[in-house]
Amino acid sequence: MPEKSENKKIKNLKQKLLYEKKNVCETLTDEEIREADAFCEGYKAFLDRGKTEREACAEAVKIAKKAGFSAFEYGKKYKAGDKVFLNNRDKALIAAIIGKNGVRGGANIVAAHIDSPRIDLKQNPVFEDGELAFLKTHYYGGIKKYQWTAIPLALHGVIVKSDGKTVTVSVGENEKEPVFSVTDLLPHLAEAQYKRPANQLIKGEELNILIGSRPLRDGGDSGGVKLGIMKVLHDKYGITERDFASAELEAVPAFKARDVGFDRSIVGAYGQDDRVCSYTALTAITGVAAAPERTAVCVLADKEEIGSYGNTSLGSRMLENFMSDLADAEKITARRAVSLSKCLSADVSAAFDPTFPDVSEKQNAAYMNCGVVMAKFFGSRGKAGTNDAGAEYVAEIRRLFDENGVLWQTAELGKVDAGGAGTVALFISNMGADTIDVGVPVLSMHSPFELAAKTDIHMAYKAFGAFCTALR
Numbered sequence: 001m002p003e004k005s006e007n008k009k010i011k012n013l014k015q016k017l018l019y020e021k022k023n024v025c026e027t028l029t030d031e032e033i034r035e036a037d038a039f040c041e042g043y044k045a046f047l048d049r050g051k052t053e054r055e056a057c058a059e060a061v062k063i064a065k066k067a068g069f070s071a072f073e074y075g076k077k078y079k080a081g082d083k084v085f086l087n088n089r090d091k092a093l094i095a096a097i098i099g100k101n102g103v104r105g106g107a108n109i110v111a112a113h114i115d116s117p118r119i120d121l122k123q124n125p126v127f128e129d130g131e132l133a134f135l136k137t138h139y140y141g142g143i144k145k146y147q148w149t150a151i152p153l154a155l156h157g158v159i160v161k162s163d164g165k166t167v168t169v170s171v172g173e174n175e176k177e178p179v180f181s182v183t184d185l186l187p188h189l190a191e192a193q194y195k196r197p198a199n200q201l202i203k204g205e206e207l208n209i210l211i212g213s214r215p216l217r218d219g220g221d222s223g224g225v226k227l228g229i230m231k232v233l234h235d236k237y238g239i240t241e242r243d244f245a246s247a248e249l250e251a252v253p254a255f256k257a258r259d260v261g262f263d264r265s266i267v268g269a270y271g272q273d274d275r276v277c278s279y280t281a282l283t284a285i286t287g288v289a290a291a292p293e294r295t296a297v298c299v300l301a302d303k304e305e306i307g308s309y310g311n312t313s314l315g316s317r318m319l320e321n322f323m324s325d326l327a328d329a330e331k332i333t334a335r336r337a338v339s340l341s342k343c344l345s346a347d348v349s350a351a352f353d354p355t356f357p358d359v360s361e362k363q364n365a366a367y368m369n370c371g372v373v374m375a376k377f378f379g380s381r382g383k384a385g386t387n388d389a390g391a392e393y394v395a396e397i398r399r400l401f402d403e404n405g406v407l408w409q410t411a412e413l414g415k416v417d418a419g420g421a422g423t424v425a426l427f428i429s430n431m432g433a434d435t436i437d438v439g440v441p442v443l444s445m446h447s448p449f450e451l452a453a454k455t456d457i458h459m460a461y462k463a464f465g466a467f468c469t470a471l472r
């Protein structure tokens with residue numbers, strides 16, 4: 001027998017019997033890759049305009065309105081194809097398209113989060129020391145604190161004065177505006193600092209943001225740097241130091257989203273966890289043309305990075321209440337609508353990093369450019385604290401993706417005992433809905449500059465689109 005035909009037979013068998021992850025760039029057409037690149041231009045603009053949960057929520061509302069969605073009204077009779085959104089305190093959003101069957105047989109829910117790790121200001125933040133003025137901070141979410149020093153930071157958020165008037169703050173995004181920065185020690189004097197464990201290389205109380213250095217001058221008298229800064233803030237925003245008590249000010253990296261690599265194949269930006277799934281889920285649902293069979297719901301939640309606590313998070317009744325409002329209109333119980341629902345918990349996954357291979361188990365790691373990640377479970381130390389999707393539901397989603405040209409890979413977060421993480425999946429599955437984690441693999445997660453491959457981003461969009469329209 002000639003050697004060649006035997007090789008072919010083995011090749012065919014391999015293809016048939018083995019699961020090998022493939023770089024989708026080898027499968028996609030030139031046109032499909034161009035499509036992915038073009039899609040990411042809109043994504044980058046979204047990232048630049050929405051650097052906080054409030055800004056991302058405002059952008060999402062704009063996108064929804066443009067696509068014909070209108071504010072949800074309780075008690076109003078909606079019909080198939082109607083498009084509604086519910087803005088939860090300007091920090092979280094639910095958008096929905098009413099399906100032909102309403103929520104009678106459950107809804108298809110894609111849930112992502114629009115908050116990202118960052119540095120929040122304390123409520124009494126301003127201080128002066130060493131002829132410099134600073135802001136005291138309390139970081140938000142899991143950050144490697146040392147990554148946030150010595151980079152340009154922008155300040156975003158709101159200051160709500162005691163009379164209820166809101167001042168919106170955004171400083172540092174426009175090139176003409178100043179930026180801020182957390183100082184770090186010069187290496188020459190870092191001998192003692194180097195001996196600290198890495199998670200204390202910069203301590204929480206050392207994340208002080210430099211905001212000025214010139215004392216207030218009044219003729220020959222000096223009022224100090226802090227007073228000088230408070231004068232600037234009073235002139236610009238009409239605020240006094242007490243107003244910080246009712247402010248939400250967030251320091252985020254001041255740089256914009258960029259293409260990364262000579263081939264421009266990767267998006268590098270702050271806040272891709274989880275605005276990458278937020279944008280792809282939202283554009284997928286707002287792109288749905290005709291009424292789907294089942295009502296399609298897209299949730300963009302807040303507070304995921306601190307454990308989904310509070311009334312803008314998915315740990316709250318926010319989604320359940322909305323489902324209940326829809327169910328009321330159809331005269332069915334909410335618990336029935338929710339328990340028959342199906343959900344993609346849309347969040348990022350850790351991409352395999354060849355520089356740090358030890359934390360991954362290669363066979364069950366996610367790889368860049370290998371498609372959306374399906375994670376049956378996350379959790380840590382023995383699947384603790386995770387949703388673990390049922391095999392039947394995984395099969396259903398797998399089939400949906402295969403039938404709709406969605407290239408996917410299965411993965412978990414890292415080696416079994418390496419650490420772990422959670423997503424919003426368990427909150428929704430605890431409500432009774434079938435839920436699985438699906439998302440985009442990301443490098444340098446939770447850093448000021450996260451990386452995601454353009455083909456994976458576009459594949460997430462396709463996955464969420466198929467889920468909204470084709471899952472029965």
Ligand code: MN
Pocket residue numbers: 113273274304347348
């Ligand atoms: Mn996330």
Ligand code: MN
Pocket residue numbers: 273305446
């Ligand atoms: Mn995260």
